[in-house]
Amino acid sequence: MNLKLIQPMKSISPNIFVNDIKATITFYSTLGFTLADEVTTPDGEKIFALMKNGSVTFMFQTLASIEGIHPMVSRSNGGSLLLYISVDNIRQYYDQIKGKVDGLTELNKTFYGATEFSLIDNNNYLLTFAEHE
Numbered sequence: 001m002n003l004k005l006i007q008p009m010k011s012i013s014p015n016i017f018v019n020d021i022k023a024t025i026t027f028y029s030t031l032g033f034t035l036a037d038e039v040t041t042p043d044g045e046k047i048f049a050l051m052k053n054g055s056v057t058f059m060f061q062t063l064a065s066i067e068g069i070h071p072m073v074s075r076s077n078g079g080s081l082l083l084y085i086s087v088d089n090i091r092q093y094y095d096q097i098k099g100k101v102d103g104l105t106e107l108n109k110t111f112y113g114a115t116e117f118s119l120i121d122n123n124n125y126l127l128t129f130a131e132h133e
């Protein structure tokens with residue numbers, strides 16, 4: 001089937017469901033992300049955060065905030081998701097966060113020419129940072 005592209009897409013921003021939004025904001029701030037926007041309920045509970053670092057945007061939303069609205073969304077902590085993030089100056093970035101996060105792998109030169117390292121975030125998602133040199 002040949003589908004004609006109606007409108008080109010501009011970007012993708014995954015909305016990642018988490019249990020603890022405050023801990024997630026703290027963790028991603030350690031990785032150099034800044035809080036660009038947030039949603040708080042009338043009761044003062046933070047349920048959504050938009051975080052950015054350069055052109056990378058992640059949305060984080062509490063699982064509790066969608067309970068009963070999207071019953072198909074369910075997960076235990078973590079999941080079969082790897083977020084692959086392209087960066088410049090990977091060695092410098094690695095040195096900046098080394099010692100600040102747990103589960104950091106060593107820098108590795110891959111067979112396909114990238115220098116990479118991985119870590120597990122506070123929600124057990126796997127993040128791989130890569131520079132194609």
